[in-house]
Amino acid sequence: MKYVDEYRDAAIVHQLAAAIKRIATRPWTIMEICGGQTHAIVKFGLDDLLPGNITLVHGPGCPVCVTSAELIDQAVALTLEHGAILCSFGGMLRVPGNGIDLLTAKARGGDVRIVYSPLDAVTIALENPTKPVVFFAVGFETTAPANAMAVLRAEREGVKNFSILTSHVLVPPAMRAILGAADNRVQGFLAAGHVCTIMGVQEYGPIAQEYGAPIIITGFEPVDILEGIYLCVKQLEEGRAEIENAYSRAVKTEGNLHARRIVEQVFEITDRDWRGIGVIPQSGLAVKTSYADFDANRRFTLKSTTDKGSSECISGQIMRGVKKPHDCPAFGTRCTPENPLGAPMVSSEGACAAYHRYRSRAAP
Numbered sequence: 484m485k486y487v488d489e490y491r492d493a494a495i496v497h498q499l500a501a502a503i504k505r506i507a508t509r510p511w512t513i514m515e516i517c518g519g520q521t522h523a524i525v526k527f528g529l530d531d532l533l534p535g536n537i538t539l540v541h542g543p544g545c546p547v548c549v550t551s552a553e554l555i556d557q558a559v560a561l562t563l564e565h566g567a568i569l570c571s572f573g574g575m576l577r578v579p580g581n582g583i584d585l586l587t588a589k590a591r592g593g594d595v596r597i598v599y600s601p602l603d604a605v606t607i608a609l610e611n612p613t614k615p616v617v618f619f620a621v622g623f624e625t626t627a628p629a630n631a632m633a634v635l636r637a638e639r640e641g642v643k644n645f646s647i648l649t650s651h652v653l654v655p656p657a658m659r660a661i662l663g664a665a666d667n668r669v670q671g672f673l674a675a676g677h678v679c680t681i682m683g684v685q686e687y688g689p690i691a692q693e694y695g696a697p698i699i700i701t702g703f704e705p706v707d708i709l710e711g712i713y714l715c716v717k718q719l720e721e722g723r724a725e726i727e728n729a730y731s732r733a734v735k736t737e738g739n740l741h742a743r744r745i746v747e748q749v750f751e752i753t754d755r756d757w758r759g760i761g762v763i764p765q766s767g768l769a770v771k772t773s774y775a776d777f778d779a780n781r782r783f784t785l786k787s788t789t790d791k792g793s794s795e796c797i798s799g800q801i802m803r804g805v806k807k808p809h810d811c812p813a814f815g816t817r818c819t820p821e822n823p824l825g826a827p828m829v830s831s832e833g834a835c836a837a838y839h840r841y842r843s844r845a846a847p
């Protein structure tokens with residue numbers, strides 16, 4: 484399959500691993516931002532191909548993992564207390580809130596529906612004009628254009644019973660928060676190619692310069708990831724800290740201007756609470772006042788709840804690259820995909836889920 488097979492070519496993978504080994508003279512810690520990249524690394528055993536002085540740590544780029552427990556509680560309340568049809572991607576249903584999860588809400592009579600696009604939720608609203616329909620708009624910059632499109636379509640078609648519960652997060656502020664933390668160990672990043680396909684590359688140059696950390700934009704296949712690691716190690720060894728686009732088959736410098744305009748039309752930047760990490764200033768998107776009719780937070784009275792979390796869950800430290808899933812004492816014992824204590828164990832992009840699926844349950 485074009486654009487897949489050639490990026491999984493075993494001979495090229497081993498050549499790249501050998502090239503990294505040749506140039507890596509010192510220990511370096513590199514973080515892949517995106518959970519999709521984490522799963523590819525663990526699934527294909529790419530970290531096992533690297534020399535011992537290169538450590539990969541796993542970033543916060545799993546939207547399900549960073550959605551606050553409070554928002555899960557509010558989604559549950561929307562369907563059980565406010566009688567809304569709550570539409571969501573399937574990945575959100577088993578994520579623990581402070582109370583019950585959305586799957587349990589559905590079992591208790593809540594009208595929770597899995598959709599594959601926010602536009603499907605607008606269609607459901609058209610088909611159910613007497614019921615409020617809320618789409619749980621979770622994601623990074625990648626999904627924001629489609630969610631903005633859903634709001635614009637609802638406005639254009641006069642759909643009065645549609646709104647979105649927004650949990651959008653932004654990558655660059657999270658990178659700054661990670662690099663600026665006192666216990667940071669990340670020295671370079673693999674940035675997420677799909678986010679940059681929308682947003683372009685300009686935001687990353689100042690971060691690389693300010694923190695002295697190279698940032699390589701790369702894709703999701705083994706050759707993409709190893710090429711990104713090679714370029715990152717090369718910069719680190721040469722004392723450079725620049726932004727490099729190694730995913731030019733998809734990412735333009737300016738991104739997708741049309742998609743960016745749609746996002747800017749509907750959303751504005753706001754502070755956002757990242758689950759396990761805390762509030763990161765100016766790191767999220769909220770619906771603009773001009774589209775308040777489509778903002779579930781304004782249309783419904785939703786209670787604030789305090790994240791109780793599991794005292795054992797170290798997901799925040801994992802997503803900041805300070806620890807790895809096998810460092811968690813609950814991994815594979817008290818926390819499993821069947822009985823998760825934290826979101827990274829149930830999300831399809833969660834680091835704990837990747838380790839549980841592809842690696843031994845026991846710590847090495």
Ligand code: SF4
Nearest residue numbers: 796797811818825835
């Ligand atoms: S294994 Fe479970 S409890 Fe531990 S960090 Fe991962 S999600 Fe949290």
